[in-house]
Amino acid sequence: MxxxxxxxxxxxxxxxxxxxxxxxxxxxxxxxxxxxxxxxxxxxxxxxxxxxxxxxxxxxxxxxxxxxxxxxxxxxxxxxxxxxxxxxxxxxxxxxxxxxxxxxxxxxxxxxxxxxxxxxxxxxxxxxxxxxxxxxxxxxxxxxxxxxxxxxxxxxxxxDNAQHPLDEASFWIEYVIRNRGAPYLKSKGAFMPLYQYLLLDVLGCLLLGLFLGVWLPWRLLRRVHKWWAAGAAAAQAEKVKKRL
Structure with missing residues (x-):
């Protein structure tokens, strides 16, 4: 070769x-x-x-x-x-x-x-x-x-590195050994529940806010509109009945 x-x-x-x-x-x-x-x-x-x-x-x-x-x-x-x-x-x-x-x-x-x-x-x-x-x-x-x-x-x-990658890798391996695993360098994500790590709680709050801010008022307005329409229809029917 x-x-x-x-x-x-x-x-x-x-x-x-x-x-x-x-x-x-x-x-x-x-x-x-x-x-x-x-x-x-x-x-x-x-x-x-x-x-x-x-x-x-x-x-x-x-x-x-x-x-x-x-x-x-x-x-x-x-x-x-x-x-x-x-x-x-x-x-x-x-x-x-x-x-x-x-x-x-x-x-x-x-x-x-x-x-x-x-x-x-x-x-x-x-x-x-x-x-x-x-x-x-x-x-x-x-x-x-x-x-x-x-x-x-x-x-x-x-x-173009400040330190050769092999020397850098050796330093950090030895650093972790010297500091007994260096737990303070570990990402907090390693200790979070899955729902927090994936931000499912944040997504749930956003969906709830969307529900309360949009869907619920829209349903209430529809209900009020039905009541008003029913009242208007009843009033109109009463007027027609009196004329007769």
Whole structure:
């Protein structure tokens, strides 16, 4: 794999659907489209694929597991094809690699939208994949310089911390140990009844206020109107009776 990355004259496209989704679960026609698209690229392609019995183009390498963070750190990696999961997105941002996102469920859609708006990613709808759209989007991310420029800019911002994240995590772990669990730092929400945590009591008060302020007066006005109408009708009937 190291040799594959080092000798990639035109760069590498890395494709992974993360640890929860499996590429082998994709419909066969989508797998065929991906392979056809990869075969048209000048770049080498690393694909996290959970089955090694597949006919591959000469520029594609597959493996059931790949050291993703180390791969993204390699200078020859030009594009990260991802489902848009939060951890993969953060790794792509950290190493300044433009991303082609194909969100499937959950927070992946939100992460993809944010990445596209940030100018360091493009998005594809998995159900509408085609060979041409894959090739066009990958080549746009490689050859249009704004994507790499934006990826490096967001990477710089992502890394610009007062303290290294590992040192910060170590400090807080040790802090909690030193202070016997630091219960005073726990959110008060952890100790609230569910109805308070979900603000159901506030919602109940609002509904009650709405009932007393709108529905009840409306019912009273309708009742008064009926009484008045009944009284007016009785008075009219009495007048007619006297005339007769």
């Amino acid at each position: 190291q040799t594959f990355l080092d000798n990639a004259e035109h760069g590498v496209v890395y494709f992974s659907l993360g640890s929860y989704m499996k590429s082998t679960d994709m419909p066969p026609e989508k797998t065929a489209q991906l392979l056809q698209a990869f075969g048209k690229l000048k770049q080498q392609v690393l694909w996290k694929y959970e089955n090694d019995s597949m006919q591959l183009p000469p520029n594609v390498m597959i493996s059931k597991w790949m050291p993703q963070n180390d791969i993204l750190a390699h200078p020859n990696v030009k594009v990260f094809m991802t489902h848009g999961g939060i951890f993969g997105t953060q790794e792509g941002i950290h190493w300044g690699v433009p991303m082609l996102c194909m969100p499937l469920y959950g927070d992946q859609h939100r992460n993809t939208i944010r990445s596209v708006r940030g100018g360091y990613a493009r998005a594809l709808v998995f159900s509408k994949l085609s060979v041409d759209s894959l090739v066009q989007n990958i080549e746009a991310l490689i050859y249009e310089p704004q994507y790499k420029r934006n990826a490096l800019e967001i990477s710089q911002r992502f890394r």
